[in-house]
Amino acid sequence: MQKNLTLIFFLALFSCIAFFPIAWMFGGSLYEGGSISFVYYHDIFLTKKYADIISRSLILASVAAIFAVLMGVPAGFFLAKTNFFLKNFYKLCFFIPLIIPPYTIGIAWTNILGKAGFLNQFLSHYLFLPPQSVSAFIYSIYGASFILSMNLFPLIMIMTEYALKNVPSSLEESGLISGSFFQVMKGITLPLISPVIFSGMMIAFVFSLSEFGVPSLLQLNVLTTQIFTQFSAFYNEKAATALAFPLIMITIIIFASEQCKMRGKSFEILGKSGSQAFMEYHFTWLRVSGLVFCTVLFLIVIILPFCSLLISIDTFKVYRDAFALAKNGIVNSVVFGGIGASILTVVGFFLGYATEKTRWRLKEGISTFVWIFFAVPATVAGIGLIKLWNRPHGAFQFIYGTFGIILIGYIIRFVPLSSRIMANFFRQIPQSMEEAGAVTGASWFRITGNILAPLQKNGIIATWIISFIFCIGELGTTLLVYPPGHETLPIALFTVMANSPENIVSALTLLLIGMTLLPVGIFFLISKYAFAKKITP
Amino acid sequence: NEVVVYSSEDKIFSEPVLKAFEKKTGIAVRAIYDTEEAKSTGLLHRLLAERENPQADVFWCGDPVRPALLETKGVTTSYYSPIAKEIPENYKDEGGHWTGFSARARVILYNTDLVSMDEKPLSIFDLVKPEWRNQVAIANPLFGTTALHMAALFIVSGDEEAKKFLNDLKRNGIKIVSSNGEVKRLVSRGEVKAGITDTDDANVAILDNYPVKIVFPDKDGIGTLIMPNTVCLIKNGPNQENGKKLIDYLLSREVEKKLAWDMCAQMPLRYDVETPAHVFSINAITGMNVDYHNVAKKMEEINGFLKQWAGF
Amino acid sequence: MKSLQVKQLVKTFDKKEIVKGISFEIEKGQLLTLLGPSGCGKTTTLRMIAGIEIPDRGEILIDEKLASSDKKIYISQKERHIGMVFQDLALWPHMTVYENIEFGLKSNGIRRDERRKKIEEVLQCINMQKYARAYPQTLSGGQKQLVAIARSIVTRPRLLLMDEPLSNIDVKLRQDIRQEIKRIQQETNITTLYVTHDQEDAFFLSNRIAVINEGKIEQIGSPEEIYFSPESLFVAQFVGESNCIDVKITGKDRLLTPWGGYVHPTNKLTTGTAKIFFRPHQVKIDPDGRCEGKIVKRDFMGEWFRYHVSSSGVEIVLYDENNYDVGKYVKFSINKMVTI
Amino acid sequence: MKSLQVKQLVKTFDKKEIVKGISFEIEKGQLLTLLGPSGCGKTTTLRMIAGIEIPDRGEILIDEKLASSDKKIYISQKERHIGMVFQDLALWPHMTVYENIEFGLKSNGIRRDERRKKIEEVLQCINMQKYARAYPQTLSGGQKQLVAIARSIVTRPRLLLMDEPLSNIDVKLRQDIRQEIKRIQQETNITTLYVTHDQEDAFFLSNRIAVINEGKIEQIGSPEEIYFSPESLFVAQFVGESNCIDVKITGKDRLLTPWGGYVHPTNKLTTGTAKIFFRPHQVKIDPDGRCEGKIVKRDFMGEWFRYHVSSSGVEIVLYDENNYDVGKYVKFSINKMVTI
Ligand SMILES: Nc1ncnc2c1ncn2[C@@H]1O[C@H](COP(=O)(O)OP(=O)(O)OP(=O)(O)O)[C@@H](O)[C@H]1O
Numbered sequence A: 001m002q003k004n005l006t007l008i009f010f011l012a013l014f015s016c017i018a019f020f021p022i023a024w025m026f027g028g029s030l031y032e033g034g035s036i037s038f039v040y041y042h043d044i045f046l047t048k049k050y051a052d053i054i055s056r057s058l059i060l061a062s063v064a065a066i067f068a069v070l071m072g073v074p075a076g077f078f079l080a081k082t083n084f085f086l087k088n089f090y091k092l093c094f095f096i097p098l099i100i101p102p103y104t105i106g107i108a109w110t111n112i113l114g115k116a117g118f119l120n121q122f123l124s125h126y127l128f129l130p131p132q133s134v135s136a137f138i139y140s141i142y143g144a145s146f147i148l149s150m151n152l153f154p155l156i157m158i159m160t161e162y163a164l165k166n167v168p169s170s171l172e173e174s175g176l177i178s179g180s181f182f183q184v185m186k187g188i189t190l191p192l193i194s195p196v197i198f199s200g201m202m203i204a205f206v207f208s209l210s211e212f213g214v215p216s217l218l219q220l221n222v223l224t225t226q227i228f229t230q231f232s233a234f235y236n237e238k239a240a241t242a243l244a245f246p247l248i249m250i251t252i253i254i255f256a257s258e259q260c261k262m263r264g265k266s267f268e269i270l271g272k273s274g275s276q277a278f279m280e281y282h283f284t285w286l287r288v289s290g291l292v293f294c295t296v297l298f299l300i301v302i303i304l305p306f307c308s309l310l311i312s313i314d315t316f317k318v319y320r321d322a323f324a325l326a327k328n329g330i331v332n333s334v335v336f337g338g339i340g341a342s343i344l345t346v347v348g349f350f351l352g353y354a355t356e357k358t359r360w361r362l363k364e365g366i367s368t369f370v371w372i373f374f375a376v377p378a379t380v381a382g383i384g385l386i387k388l389w390n391r392p393h394g395a396f397q398f399i400y401g402t403f404g405i406i407l408i409g410y411i412i413r414f415v416p417l418s419s420r421i422m423a424n425f426f427r428q429i430p431q432s433m434e435e436a437g438a439v440t441g442a443s444w445f446r447i448t449g450n451i452l453a454p455l456q457k458n459g460i461i462a463t464w465i466i467s468f469i470f471c472i473g474e475l476g477t478t479l480l481v482y483p484p485g486h487e488t489l490p491i492a493l494f495t496v497m498a499n500s501p502e503n504i505v506s507a508l509t510l511l512l513i514g515m516t517l518l519p520v521g522i523f524f525l526i527s528k529y530a531f532a533k534k535i536t537p
Numbered sequence B: 001n002e003v004v005v006y007s008s009e010d011k012i013f014s015e016p017v018l019k020a021f022e023k024k025t026g027i028a029v030r031a032i033y034d035t036e037e038a039k040s041t042g043l044l045h046r047l048l049a050e051r052e053n054p055q056a057d058v059f060w061c062g063d064p065v066r067p068a069l070l071e072t073k074g075v076t077t078s079y080y081s082p083i084a085k086e087i088p089e090n091y092k093d094e095g096g097h098w099t100g101f102s103a104r105a106r107v108i109l110y111n112t113d114l115v116s117m118d119e120k121p122l123s124i125f126d127l128v129k130p131e132w133r134n135q136v137a138i139a140n141p142l143f144g145t146t147a148l149h150m151a152a153l154f155i156v157s158g159d160e161e162a163k164k165f166l167n168d169l170k171r172n173g174i175k176i177v178s179s180n181g182e183v184k185r186l187v188s189r190g191e192v193k194a195g196i197t198d199t200d201d202a203n204v205a206i207l208d209n210y211p212v213k214i215v216f217p218d219k220d221g222i223g224t225l226i227m228p229n230t231v232c233l234i235k236n237g238p239n240q241e242n243g244k245k246l247i248d249y250l251l252s253r254e255v256e257k258k259l260a261w262d263m264c265a266q267m268p269l270r271y272d273v274e275t276p277a278h279v280f281s282i283n284a285i286t287g288m289n290v291d292y293h294n295v296a297k298k299m300e301e302i303n304g305f306l307k308q309w310a311g312f
Numbered sequence C, D: 001m002k003s004l005q006v007k008q009l010v011k012t013f014d015k016k017e018i019v020k021g022i023s024f025e026i027e028k029g030q031l032l033t034l035l036g037p038s039g040c041g042k043t044t045t046l047r048m049i050a051g052i053e054i055p056d057r058g059e060i061l062i063d064e065k066l067a068s069s070d071k072k073i074y075i076s077q078k079e080r081h082i083g084m085v086f087q088d089l090a091l092w093p094h095m096t097v098y099e100n101i102e103f104g105l106k107s108n109g110i111r112r113d114e115r116r117k118k119i120e121e122v123l124q125c126i127n128m129q130k131y132a133r134a135y136p137q138t139l140s141g142g143q144k145q146l147v148a149i150a151r152s153i154v155t156r157p158r159l160l161l162m163d164e165p166l167s168n169i170d171v172k173l174r175q176d177i178r179q180e181i182k183r184i185q186q187e188t189n190i191t192t193l194y195v196t197h198d199q200e201d202a203f204f205l206s207n208r209i210a211v212i213n214e215g216k217i218e219q220i221g222s223p224e225e226i227y228f229s230p231e232s233l234f235v236a237q238f239v240g241e242s243n244c245i246d247v248k249i250t251g252k253d254r255l256l257t258p259w260g261g262y263v264h265p266t267n268k269l270t271t272g273t274a275k276i277f278f279r280p281h282q283v284k285i286d287p288d289g290r291c292e293g294k295i296v297k298r299d300f301m302g303e304w305f306r307y308h309v310s311s312s313g314v315e316i317v318l319y320d321e322n323n324y325d326v327g328k329y330v331k332f333s334i335n336k337m338v339t340i
């Protein structure tokens, strides 16, 4: 009872916060000239033009997701499974691309791969690639995918890492008896964490699908840019909303496919015994390849794009100016991000539980319902929020006039994300752990506090970090709803980006990185000790 | 005792001005700025969405056309600032819904490493010539000042002319990029030889001492588009009175001068505000002779065409 | 008073009926053992009684109060005051042995010092005091089971469900623990439902034994009943070793066995065939036995030898302490037999 | 040829020495059983032989090739061609029974149809064909164990390590599986190292038994040796039930027991004290036995009754098929005894 009430409470909470503004928007888009009409949907589905656009979006997203997996899974694997020089340094650095707005990464890459870019010249000089084709690449769908995948791989990396840390050694030991290292990884370890990888991939996919900055920078004709055009050239928010519909459809399809793929299988692996918590391998060749891989990755995703940032900063004064511009934003970012991430983690925890561990008949429905909000474009969410919350009445004004509205924005945008991650980590907790608690007559809260939460430790860490980074990076919705004086760092960055000296922009970007990495780093330390009881699955 | 202003003028230019106002009057200014990424339309959406229960008092807009849009949607209200008398008539809405002040203009920015003084284009119509093939950038004409520019162009040189011109540009492999900032970036990095952008962007490039120079196109032809900043008072804003005070301040000579001397190098609409050497005053350049209300209307008409022209 | 009544319990897993209408009752303070082949539904039954699985049909009454009827639950898990040893232990990996045991006490709101006392007590009686601070996965299989047992009894539950609690524990220790369980169970008279494969355990601990086969109860009764007068062939063969031989009924109380005629109650039958059934140790090798046979197989079983003797066309099993060689001809006599 | 040699194996867990210099050898095709109390280090030893744990000291030779010496590994886990049944099974939850068994074959690069054949075969012999497509967590405890066994033998390993493979399987099935294991093990003569608590299993399967106590081997020998001539008190008491009684040596081959003098080899000693030791079934209740005692306890053990008889100040345990009441005085005689 306690259990169901709690879960239903969080479910209701999320529905109220997220459902109404979005429903409002879509309702509006169905309502034209005083009556129900499908004008805005009609040609989305019936014209060739949109077929092309949608397929282009799909290509963009899939390629990005695949690239992200190709980078993220090995990275996470090496971080979790072996130990090498600078491991933790790399681990922290690899968050940078996730922190920096894709738009900025895009600019960095167009800079270095553009005709005049040094990398382009390098390539054309040594690899005899015609400069045209290189810059053509970066301005193409695939260029965009490339940029986005670099932005998103840390997400998959961290999920992979923590999922791997949940795989108890005994399962690998029993494999190593008869199989080689590779066979075990291929046949046992990776399949065991496949749900996590898979959902990471899904998140990357949907994110690239609904990302706007990069496609617009590269002037790609995809759904998001179409939506934007409708919004900002034609001021036709209904049409724009209608265009978001295919996004949601695709998301649902992807999600359903995942649910099917995982049905029947079990990934309950925690609590099995073994010689140690989880296997770390110390083959020299493995360490070396780990080091090599991470170094190369580091060069590609960090050094190449961002060295330009560094060199463009000449004086220290620049930092002072940048700081002056951003100090308000810094505080806000960290505070809002921290609170937001924590809320997301809590809500995600319970929703994830509800959709993964209950016997509810509707739970698949619920998880789908929660998930679709991830596809709602930021602008739609923002405008929906304004229309819903911007009312003269006290309570509304109170929320709308304070950073409450920003938090609500975070919840709409990212609870689908956090609850998905949680759900997939919950998959790894055996039912029996909870049952054993229940028969002792423990209240569900006690079980949650003393059994589920500690066992979910890795999931919680991963979720918090990811949520935190995403919250800090949120722009589309926050921009529309933030009350004066509540701007966050990215907003500070983007509002001065246009027409301010490049070195200021660079300095701001670095500030943004620092301000995000610092808490994350601290959080790593805390999480090491906070869950003092070492859980050794 | 505060005033809420939404500013779609770039933050680094507008913030100092507002701060100055704060110091001068002691009225706290709570400002929200717009971002380049959203083509400075985020605030517009916000204003429209907040129509039922406005949060802002003043909207400081980078161009004279969006206020026209707001006017039609009934977001703004009319206010004739006493000080506005000094502003030339054609930079003001006779309905009083918006008033213009220091202006930007559309210019051709070219890279002096790639283009010598005597090859430099003097007219935008030069850009269809073969020597500029694949060497010109322009921002997406559906958005921002470029959209205005196109609309104005359609008015002054007739739809047929304009359409033909644009198609020629297209055929000449013009690069359509996301924003004027991008145009600036590409030109100054030498990705392209020249591009059509705004004075403020251009000027920043120069101050970042990239090898670039400005041309005010069609001096002795149709002239180029001049786009004053505008300011308008929001209907039922929370602090109407302070709003008016702020408007009066923004329209003052002092501000025009400040903006002229700032990096954005905005051109004062008053003839007698002294400016740094590199900043022309309005009368020094030939502006297109258009009425901004018509421009606004024209945009509505042509953006269908522009959409498919830009390939969206 | 009955602490547990189970009526026509049915459970279906993906369309396969696993538990097919099991009914039994346990008096307060009694211990009932479920015996049965692997996969016959013992664990499932236990889990339903604990409220972990929801029965498809049937009623469960605890202390004569309805706990669940068909799919409806009336008494929630936590109100059932159950202690359970899970077959796969389900110890909490993130808690030390101490904390694992403590959890149940905590959630019943017992004070800290109180808790410490109880826990030390119980650790004592499984003598694992020195492992109190160890984490489960650093324990040996047997030690884990001990912890699981401790965890289940420390709360002195109303009803104790034990699913093969001793399977990984060595004979000696097992005997002690058995004693312990019996002691505790009788002192605090906890009603207990016990699942085991070890017939010694079963016979030693049980007041009554229920033999289950494929989700149905074949027979419930005292150990002696089950052992000496099985009601079905299955029970006869499942519990202990046995010889079953087809015989002819030649008349009232007259049987024709491979070894000639016997006089034996044939409960009213005067003709037809029947089975006689006798235990290996109810056969004795003695020089003047009336049956003879050849030893075809000998296994050393510790306490005695097990001989397979083929005699007049049937093969019977018998135990004897003395060592005879394979191939030797021996005389033997059947001291007791039962007809089924 | 020796398939497995273990020399002075030592393993320490967080400063506690768990395995304290164990040494033994197994001839090709033989089966050695490790018997010992919970926590004595059996599993640890197996894990070291499998190469999962790295020994702190000592050598392991497989087929007379050095597999590991002290902390250095010379033969990797896979090359050891070991099949292992883990005490906690460690089945892979995301694979069906079929896939679980298949993994080993796959990684030994055996062709698909080949694989199918082998797997069906092995499923046959644990008769779980109809569970091939089931996932482990839907299996009963015993069924899981069967799968674990199948997984370990399907690859026909060179060396088979089984850690309590039958603990959760019912007596009947266990006997069959035991037969199976013995058959396979002998046919394909796989060398096997076997851990169990069930002495029947041990006696039935083993060529030799090693009794381990606290990480040291107490005695290695054939089942009979272990059972009838234990070399230490521990072995005597750990294996089977036994009576140990202090006696005086009154002269060459003369003992003074509570029941008077006995003539019995005292290996050279002519004075001092000793212990005599005999099995419960080596005592018989017979009217003309020379000892008498009072029955203080009776347990029904299935095959027989266990009686605790207190007699001349000592309490002895004896088995008898006949049912005597507690409190009754009985005469008995001790047929065999050993001095330690
Ligand atoms: N969750 C489940 N889904 C499907 N089938 C199940 C599930 N749980 C158990 N079964 C099936 O129910 C049958 C009985 O399982 P159960 O665990 O009750 O057997 P058991 O009597 O405990 O056997 P054992 O003595 O080996 O533990 C088994 O055949 C098993 O395959």
Ligand SMILES: Nc1ncnc2c1ncn2[C@@H]1O[C@H](COP(=O)(O)OP(=O)(O)OP(=O)(O)O)[C@@H](O)[C@H]1O
Pocket: A274, A275, C137, C138, C139, C140, C141, C142, C143, C168, D013, D014, D018, D036, D037, D038, D039, D040, D041, D042, D043, D044, D045, D087
């Ligand atoms: N990873 C570990 N860390 C610390 N101690 C351990 C670890 N593994 C085993 N031990 C200790 O080593 C001892 C022997 O363990 P082992 O599993 O070998 O016993 P065992 O002989 O298999 O007992 P059982 O018959 O109960 O399985 C136990 O006391 C256990 O606490």
Ligand SMILES: [Mg+2]
Pocket: C042, C043, C044, C087, C163, D140, D141, D142
């Ligand atoms: Mg079971």
Ligand SMILES: [Mg+2]
Pocket: C140, C141, C142, D042, D043, D044, D087, D163
């Ligand atoms: Mg063990």
